[in-house]
Every structure is written in structure tokens, then in C-alpha cells.
Amino acid sequence: MNPAQELAHAELITDVESLLAGCHRWASADSDWPPLAKGKRLLAQMLTQVTTLRARWESPLVVATFGGTGVGKSSLVNALLGEELALSGKERPTTRQPTLLAHTSTELESTGFPLESVRVVRSAADVLRDFVLLDCPDPDSDDGGRSDSNLERLRTLLPWCDVLLYVSTQQKYRSARVVKEIEGIRAGCQLFFIQTHADRDSDIRDDWRLQLPTELQSEPMFLVDTQQALDDSRRGFAVKGEFRRLKELLEARLAHGQRLRIRNSNLLDKLVSVTGRCHELILAGSSGLELLKGQVASQQQAALDLVIKQATSELTGHRRLWEQRSLAATLDRWGLTPFSIALRAYFSQATLFASWVLWRARNPVQLAVAGAVQGANWLGQRAQSRQEEDSMGRIALLAPPRAAWERDRLILNSFLREAGFQLDLNQLSERFRAETVPALEQNVLQELEQLVDRAIERVGERQSGFVTRWMYEIPLTAYLLFIGWRVGQNFFVDTLIYGEPFLSTSFYIPAVGFLIALAVLLVAAFTRQLRRRISHEALVVASQLAQMKAVTGWFPQIEAMLQSVEEDIVSLQQLRRQIEDARHALRHAVSDQPMRATVAPEHA
Numbered sequence: 121m122n123p124a125q126e127l128a129h130a131e132l133i134t135d136v137e138s139l140l141a142g143c144h145r146w147a148s149a150d151s152d153w154p155p156l157a158k159g160k161r162l163l164a165q166m167l168t169q170v171t172t173l174r175a176r177w178e179s180p181l182v183v184a185t186f187g188g189t190g191v192g193k194s195s196l197v198n199a200l201l202g203e204e205l206a207l208s209g210k211e212r213p214t215t216r217q218p219t220l221l222a223h224t225s226t227e228l229e230s231t232g233f234p235l236e237s238v239r240v241v242r243s244a245a246d247v248l249r250d251f252v253l254l255d256c257p258d259p260d261s262d263d264g265g266r267s268d269s270n271l272e273r274l275r276t277l278l279p280w281c282d283v284l285l286y287v288s289t290q291q292k293y294r295s296a297r298v299v300k301e302i303e304g305i306r307a308g309c310q311l312f313f314i315q316t317h318a319d320r321d322s323d324i325r326d327d328w329r330l331q332l333p334t335e336l337q338s339e340p341m342f343l344v345d346t347q348q349a350l351d352d353s354r355r356g357f358a359v360k361g362e363f364r365r366l367k368e369l370l371e372a373r374l375a376h377g378q379r380l381r382i383r384n385s386n387l388l389d390k391l392v393s394v395t396g397r398c399h400e401l402i403l404a405g406s407s408g409l410e411l412l413k414g415q416v417a418s419q420q421q422a423a424l425d426l427v428i429k430q431a432t433s434e435l436t437g438h439r440r441l442w443e444q445r446s447l448a449a450t451l452d453r454w455g456l457t458p459f460s461i462a463l464r465a466y467f468s469q470a471t472l473f474a475s476w477v478l479w480r481a482r483n484p485v486q487l488a489v490a491g492a493v494q495g496a497n498w499l500g501q502r503a504q505s506r507q508e509e510d511s512m513g514r515i516a517l518l519a520p521p522r523a524a525w526e527r528d529r530l531i532l533n534s535f536l537r538e539a540g541f542q543l544d545l546n547q548l549s550e551r552f553r554a555e556t557v558p559a560l561e562q563n564v565l566q567e568l569e570q571l572v573d574r575a576i577e578r579v580g581e582r583q584s585g586f587v588t589r590w591m592y593e594i595p596l597t598a599y600l601l602f603i604g605w606r607v608g609q610n611f612f613v614d615t616l617i618y619g620e621p622f623l624s625t626s627f628y629i630p631a632v633g634f635l636i637a638l639a640v641l642l643v644a645a646f647t648r649q650l651r652r653r654i655s656h657e658a659l660v661v662a663s664q665l666a667q668m669k670a671v672t673g674w675f676p677q678i679e680a681m682l683q684s685v686e687e688d689i690v691s692l693q694q695l696r697r698q699i700e701d702a703r704h705a706l707r708h709a710v711s712d713q714p715m716r717a718t719v720a721p722e723h724a
Contacts, residue, residue, distance in 0.1 A: 135702045136384050139695070143167060143391065146691055153685045154540045155405040159398030159692070166394045173387065179230040180222075181251040181374050181382060182280055187287035189258040192316035195346040196287055197221065197255050200367060201245040202353035206255045218277060219255040223248035233280050237273065247367070251374045254281065282382055283310040283374060290321035293328045309389070310373070310382055311339050314366065318345040342366045381706060388703035395696045402689055408539035409685070415535045416678060419528050429662075442576065442654045443467070443647070449580025450650075458600055459592045462639040463646065532675060541681075571664055575657040583650055592642050599638055603631050 147164040151157045185193035194206040197219075206219050220238040222228055223245070228235055231252065238254070257273045278284075293315070313332075315325060325341045342362045349363040359367060374382070447467055454460045536543055582588070607623065614620040 132702065132706050133380065133384060135698075136388065136706075139388075139391070139699055139702060140167070140170065142695055142698070143395075146688070146695060149688065151685065151688055152541060152543065152681055153405070153409070154542070155401040156398075156685060156688050159401050162397060163394050166390060170387065173383065176230060176232045177383060178379060179232070180226055181282040181379055182231060182233060182254055183251045183283040183285065183370075183374065184254040184256050184278070184281040185285045185287055186256050186274075186278075187258070188292040191287045191289045191292050192346050193258075193285075193287045194219075194255050195350070196285065196314065196316060196344070197253050199344075199346040199349040199353065199359075199363065200247055200253065200370070201243055202247075202350070203243065203245065204350070205241050205243055218257055218273060221248060221253040221255070223252075225249075226252060228252070231280070234276070237276065247371065250371070250376050251283070278309075281309055282386060283312070286311055286313045287316060288313075288328070289315065289317050290324050293324055294331060309386060312366070312370070313339055313341040315341065315343045316346050318343045318362070319348065340369065385703060385706045388699055388706060391699045392696070392703055395692060395699060398692055399696065402692070405540050408535075409682075412532075412535045412539040412541075413682060415532060416675070416682060419532065419675070420679070422528075442579075442658070443650060445576050446579040446583065446650060446654060449576055450583040453580060453584035454589065457593055458596045459639075459642060459646075462596065462643055466640075466643045466647075529675070532678065536678075543681075571661045575661050579650070579653050579657055582653060583646075588649070592646055596638060596642055599635060603635070606631075 143163055144167060147160045147167060149160070151160060185197055187193050197206040198204045201221065205221055218238045219241055220228070220233065220235070221241045221243055224242045226248065228240065233252075254277065256277060313325075313328065315321070315323070315328070323343055325343060328341065342365065344361070344363040344366060346363070349359045352359050358364070372378075444467065447463065451460055451463065606627075610620070610623045615622055
């Protein structure tokens with residue numbers, strides 16, 4: 121490999137390590153949903169095999185021949201080696217005992233292969249320097265279902281194989297049993313499809329592709345005459361035709377430098393297969409999960425509506441306190457003006473009256489009455505403050521009616537069972553109420569107080585805006601200026617210059633009465649606008665409170681569980697895409713390796 125290919129290969133290996141770490145994280149996280157839990161167990165079980173695979177990471181590749189009875193697997197092995205080492209013949213099935221063919225210098229112990237279950241044959245053939253060949257049993261022979269049947273031997277050996285040479289003929293390529301076995305092992309192996317008996321059979325490769333699973337239809341296929349290739353090798357001639365192309369491709373793809381690529385590619389194949397199975401499990405249970413999500417969303421919306429209704433009712437039920445606090449925030453920005461004085465007087469009637477009574481008191485009895493009035497006013501304010509605090513506490517609790525809670529719990533339990541969850545919702549909810557609700561209420565109460573403070577600040581800011589302010593100030597100020605101008609004109613001009621009499625009570629009484637009426641009208645209009653804004657802000661506060669995650673549902677532990685399931689599903693989908701991209705890149709890197717040039721002259 122050139123330096124660029126080396127760098128690309130190193131990056132791919134790094135990507136594989138990163139994907140394995142992501143798979144470990146996903147599989148190690150617990151899940152309450154059975155399909156996800158089963159998928160995590162499958163992936164965790166597969167990942168435990170990675171250590172075994174890594175132990176033989178640098179050992180020679182195991183290349184196995186695979187196919188039905190009499191398709192010429194042993195003949196293909198002999199042709200690849202150039203000598204007759206694997207048993208072949210007309211008796212079927214010939215390959216009852218698997219044969220492992222290795223180079224004389226290969227240490228088979230490093231492969232981890234179960235050598236006790238095969239017949240080992242050594243050879244000095246150059247082709248065996250980079251890999252070992254396994255002549256597999258026939259999967260379609262009838263052994264009466266014995267535990268030592270060919271099919272069972274085959275299934276025991278195939279997990280150790282890195283590359284499969286799938287061999288078939290015109291008569292055998294539609295074998296249902298063979299196709300079934302190849303579907304079960306295609307993940308985790310490099311595949312080459314070889315049609316033998318080229319000397320007497322028609323080319324069935326196009327139709328063969330149609331019989332294979334879609335993902336295997338792009339794999340290379342060869343039509344070879346194994347007997348002719350073996351005869352050419354024995355006579356010292358170079359092999360030719362499709363067999364030559366097959367041999368060169370195997371020597372290029374299975375070279376020593378390709379071991380890590382192939383085994384990483386096989387590993388990614390297995391990851392794709394397992395994550396695909398996890399996806400199938402999720403799809404199988406998705407209908408029940410979607411119904412549960414819909415029910416939770418419905419109950420969540422009902423809880424939101426109830427929260428808004430309860431919170432709005434509680435908040436607007438103490439409008440007087442909101443008015444006083446909002447007016448204080450408004451007057452702090454307003455300053456001392458005629459209309460602000462009228463507002464202060466209107467909202468301090470009780471205090472002003474008590475002060476007037478105290479000022480007018482002439483004996484101990486009147487003083488006692490004034491003190492009682494002032495004390496009653498103070499006690500009333502304290503009672504209102506306590507009611508507001510109790511109201512805040514009720515809003516923070518936001519507990520649903522017991523009957524509604526029990527009804528929704530029973531409905532949700534049935535949806536949980538339909539989705540496959542094995543949970544005791546009653547026990548979960550009671551534990552949530554006992555352990556989480558107290559701290560949750562305190563957090564909600566603190567947040568609620570902050571929301572109310574911000575709402576009052578917003579009301580004060582809007583009520584003291586320039587337009588609002590002068591809409592009320594101009595009429596009252598203009599009238600006061602008119603009265604002042606009229607009194608001044610009478611005193612300084614009419615009386616002193618023209619000798620007319622001073623204005624009588626017939627002027628002052630109506631003027632004061634109209635002033636009071638105008639002030640009351642303006643204060644009433646201001647108060648009405650203030651109350652509308654307070655009602656609007658109360659609804660805003662209730663909506664903000666309802667949107668808080670802590671109070672969006674009556675069963676927040678179920679919502680959290682569904683959120684966790686959704687995150688796991690999304691993580692699995694991302695892992696699948698990353699694994700498939702890495703597999704495609706790695707397979708592309710393997711398939712792009714150039715074939716070695718054949719130096720021996722081709723026999724004419």
C-alpha cells in the first residue's frame with residue numbers, strides 16, 4: 121500500500137474502534153422496554169466475541185469452500201493448490217470429514233481454529249502462505265438429523281471462517297437448504313460465488329444473482345473449469361480464463377496486508393446484522409409504543425389544561441394583591457404627579473381614613489376606635505398575604521383530582537402492557553409522590569414566585585409607559601391648570617384691578633366636585649386597564665408554569681422513560697448509519713486492491 125492508502129486504512133481502523141465504543145455504550149445502558157432490552161443483550165453478546173476475534177487478528181485468514189453435494193468444492197481446492205490434496209470423487213457426500221489445508225510454515229494454533237474437528241493437511245503451495253483453506257461439509261446431505269451430521273459440523277466451523285467460496289453448479293444453485301444456510305452466515309464473511317463444471321454446464325450466473333438476497337447480488341461471480349485448471353497446474357502451464365482471474369483476485373484480496381481490512385469488514389458486517397435485528401425488534405413493538413406515546417401525550421395535554429385552569433383561577437383570585445404590587449411597581453417609575461397622587465389616594469383609602477380618624481380624635485374612646493380601624497386594616501393585609509402564600513403552594517402542588525388520577529392510571533396501565541412494559545405504575549407513582557414531589561414542589565414554588573415577580577414588573581413597566589402615562593395625566597393636569605388659572609385671574613386681575621368680588625362657594629364646590637369625579641373616572645379607567653393586564657399576565661404565568669417539565673404530566677416517570685426509549689432508538693439509528701458507512705468504505709478499500717501480475721506464460 122502507498123502512504124495515502126496506509127493513512128486511509130488507519131483512519132478506517134480508528135473509525136471502527138470508535139464505532140465499537142459507541143456500541144458498547146449503547147448496549148450497556150439499561151432499558152425498560154423489552155424490545156430494546158433484548159436488542160441490547162444481542163449486541164452485548166456479539167461484542168463479547170470481539171475479544172476472541174482480536175486474539176487471532178493477525179493470524180492467517182480462514183477461507184472455506186461452501187456448497188451442496190457434488191458441486192466440486194474439493195476439486196476447486198485442489199485446483200487452487202495445483203495438486204490433489206482434498207478428497208474428491210463420485211461418492212456423495214464426499215466431504216464427511218472437513219479438511220483444513222495449510223502451508224507447512226503456518227502455525228495453526230494462532231488461528232484459534234478447533235483443529236480436533238478437522239483433518240489437517242500441509243502443503244508448500246505458495247497460495248497458502250497468506251491463508252488456510254477449509255474444505256467444508258455439504259449442508260444439503262441427509263444424515264438423519266444426527267448431532268454429528270454434516271450440517272451440524274458445518275454450523276460449528278463457519279463462525280471461524282473469514283472468507284467463503286460459495287460453490288455451485290447448474291443443477292444445485294437453486295438448493296433451498298444451501299440458500300437458507302448462506303442467508304444465516306452471510307454477515308461476517310467475505311463472499312465469492314463460483315460456478316464449476318464450466319466444461320459441461322450453461323452459464324447460470326445472471327439467474328443465480330436473482331435467487332440470492334439483494335445485498336449479495338453485487339458480489340463477484342466466476343465460471344470455472346476446475347479439472348482443466350488442475351491439469352494445467354500439474355503440467356506446469358499457467359491457469360487461464362475465469363480461473364486465472366479468480367486466483368489472482370484471491371491472492372490480491374487475501375494477501376497478508378489485507379487481513380485487518382477483511383476482519384474489520386467482517387466485524388462491521390456482524391454489527392450491521394445485529395443492529396438490523398435490533399431495528400426489526402423495535403419495529404415489531406413500535407405499534408404498541410406509538411399508542412402509548414399518543415395516550416401519554418393526551419394525558420399530558422389534559423394535565424396542561426388543568427394546570428393552566430387551576431393556576432389562572434388561583435392567581436386571579438388574589439387580584440387585589442396583584443393590583444397593589446403592580447401599582448407599587450408602576451408608581452415607583454411614575455414619580456410624583458397629579459394623577460399619581462390620585463392613584464395613591466385611591467389605593468390607600470383605608471390608611472388615609474384611619475389617619476384622619478386618629479388626627480380628629482379628641483378623647484380616649486376615639487383613639488381606641490382609630491387604633492382598632494388601623495389594626496383591622498393591618499390584620500386584613502396580613503391575612504391576604506397568607507392567602508397568597510397558600511395559593512402559591514396550591515399552584516406549586518398542582519395535584520390532579522384523585523378520581524381523575526386513578527382513571528388515567530388504569531388506562532395508562534393497559535397501554536403499558538400493550539407496548540410490552542412490565543411496570544407497576546401504581547408503585548412507581550406512589551414512590552414518585554413520596555420521594556420526588558416534595559423537592560419538586562419547592563422548586564416549582566421558587567420558580568412560580570420568580571414568574572409572578574417578573575409578571576408584576578412587566579405590568580408596572582407597561583402601565584407606566586409614555587403613552588399610558590400621559591393619557592391619564594393630561595386631562596387631570598389640564599383641569600388643575602384651568603382651576604388655578606381661573607382662581608389666579610379672579611384674585612389678581614378681576615378683584616384687584618376691576619374690583620369684582622372674589623369667587624364664591626358656588627364656583628369652588630362644583631369645581632372640586634368635578635375634580636373628584638374626573639379623578640375617580642381616570643382612576644377607574646386606569647384600574648380597569650391594570651386589571652386586564654393583570655389577568656393577561658396571570659394567564660401567561662399559568663402557561664409558563666404548565667410548560668415546565670416538572671408539571672407537564674401526572675406520570676412524569678413514564679414520560680422520562682419514553683424519552684429514554686426515544687433517545688435509545690435515535691442513537692441506534694445513528695450507529696447503524698455510521699456502521700453502514702464505515703462498512704461501505706472498508707469494503708471499497710478492500711475491493712480496490714490491485715491484482716498481482718501473473719508472470720508464468722499462459723498455456724495456449
